[in-house]
Amino acid sequence: MTDPIRLSKRLIEVIGCSRREAELYIEGGWVTVDGVVVEEPQCKVTEQRVELLPHAVATPSEPVTLLLHVPAGHYPDRAIESISPASHWQEDSSGIRPLKNHFARLTSCAPLQVGADGLHVLTQDWRIERKLKDDLSKLEQEYVVEVVGTLSPSQLQRLNHGLTFNGVALPPCKVSWQNETRLRFALKNPLPGQLVFMCNSVDLKVLGMKRIRIGGVPMAKVQPGQWRYLASKERF
Numbered sequence: 001m002t003d004p005i006r007l008s009k010r011l012i013e014v015i016g017c018s019r020r021e022a023e024l025y026i027e028g029g030w031v032t033v034d035g036v037v038v039e040e041p042q043c044k045v046t047e048q049r050v051e052l053l054p055h056a057v058a059t060p061s062e063p064v065t066l067l068l069h070v071p072a073g074h075y076p077d078r079a080i081e082s083i084s085p086a087s088h089w090q091e092d093s094s095g096i097r098p099l100k101n102h103f104a105r106l107t108s109c110a111p112l113q114v115g116a117d118g119l120h121v122l123t124q125d126w127r128i129e130r131k132l133k134d135d136l137s138k139l140e141q142e143y144v145v146e147v148v149g150t151l152s153p154s155q156l157q158r159l160n161h162g163l164t165f166n167g168v169a170l171p172p173c174k175v176s177w178q179n180e181t182r183l184r185f186a187l188k189n190p191l192p193g194q195l196v197f198m199c200n201s202v203d204l205k206v207l208g209m210k211r212i213r214i215g216g217v218p219m220a221k222v223q224p225g226q227w228r229y230l231a232s233k234e235r236f
Contacts, residue, residue: 002046002047003046004044004045004046005044005045005046006041006042006043006044006045007026007031007033007038007040007041007042007043007044007045007050008022008023008026008041008042009022010045010050011025011026011031011050011052014050014051014052015052017058020058021058022041023041024058024059024060025052025056025058026038026039026040026041027039027041027061027099027101028056028057028058028059028061028099029097029099030052030053030056030057031050031051031052031053031056032049032050032051032053033045033048033049033050034048034049035049035051037053039099039100039101040100061099061101061102063123063124063125063126064096064102064123064124064125064229064230065121065122065123065124065125065128065229065230066083066102066106066121066122066123066227066228066229066230067119067120067121067217067219067220067222067227067228067229067230068080068083068119068120068121068122068222068226068227069117069118069119069120069219069222069223069224069225069226069227070112070117070118070119070120070224071117071224071225072117072208072210072224073117074117076108076111076112076120077108080106080108080120080122082225083103083106083122083227084103085098087225087226087227088226088227088228089221089222089223089226089227089228091221091228092228092229093231094228094229094230094231094232095231096229096231102124104124105124106122106123106124107122107123107124107129108120108121108122109121109122109123109128109129109132109133110132110136110139110141110214112211113143113190113192113193113194113195113196113209113211114192114193115196115206115208115209116143116195116208116209116210116211117208117209117210117211117224118143118144118209118210118211118212118219119211119212119213119214119217119218119219120211121214121230122227123230128230128236131236132214132236135236136189137188137189138188138189139188139189139214139215139236140186140187140188140213140215141186141187141188141189141190141211141213141214141215142184142185142186142211142212142213142214143184143185143187143190143195143209143210143211143212144178144182144183144184144185144209144210144212145182145183145184145185145195145199145206145208145209145210146181146182146206146207146208146209147181147182147183147199147204147205147206147207148181148204148205148207149202149203149204149205151177151202151204155202155203156175156176156202158201158202159173159175159183159198159202160172160173160174160175161173163197163198163201165191165194165197165198166191168191170194170198171187171188173185173186173187173188174186174187175198183199183204185198195209196209214236215235215236216234216235216236217230217234217235217236
């Protein structure tokens with residue numbers, strides 16, 4: 001019986017590439033072992049059939065950004081633990097091939113309001129991380145808030161402009177009814193607890209909050225607990 005060797009070494013024997021090229025092919029999801037894609041260069045193989053998929057390229061994978069729909073009642077950190085290829089939104093149109101290394105070294109950006117669910121951003125891309133840190137105050141966020149209560153026209157006007165929170169006059173925002181029980185808030189960089197305070201100030205009880213957009217990036221129809229990639233054409 002042949003002694004087990006690293007998959008990267010076997011690939012070098014099969015196609016005659018360099019060690020670095022072998023690692024890039026494997027990490028890029030271009031190598032199969034008995035017909036199954038294996039993405040770990042250190043994986044040990046013996047007599048299995050090792051093949052390089054057509055159109056393979058030996059290039060480092062680009063950093064990705066994931067858009068996760070945090071389910072109601074879940075903390076974002078706990079929801080992140082469930083991210084896997086199995087929870088990838090099937091209608092994702094980004095064209096990005098899911099790889100195992102896409103789920104490593106992810107940084108959370110643009111925190112949700114406490115108690116809110118919905119759109120949460122996780123990225124490997126330092127450029128996205130820096131933009132969502134440096135420009136967050138300039139980016140409009142959109143929340144849908146489930147409430148109990150009624151609003152007079154003057155109260156709705158107060159929500160749009162005229163409230164003071166923790167001694168600070170809140171900037172104007174856009175608030176409108178989505179339906180009989182849901183308000184749509186479009187505002188920039190909401191302070192922690194701001195949405196609940198705003199609703200309580202006009203005698204509304206908040207039942208739930210969902211973020212559905214950050215800047216020019218919507219959550220789309222991603223289902224709770226699922227995620228999609230940020231497409232190359234999308235901009236926060």
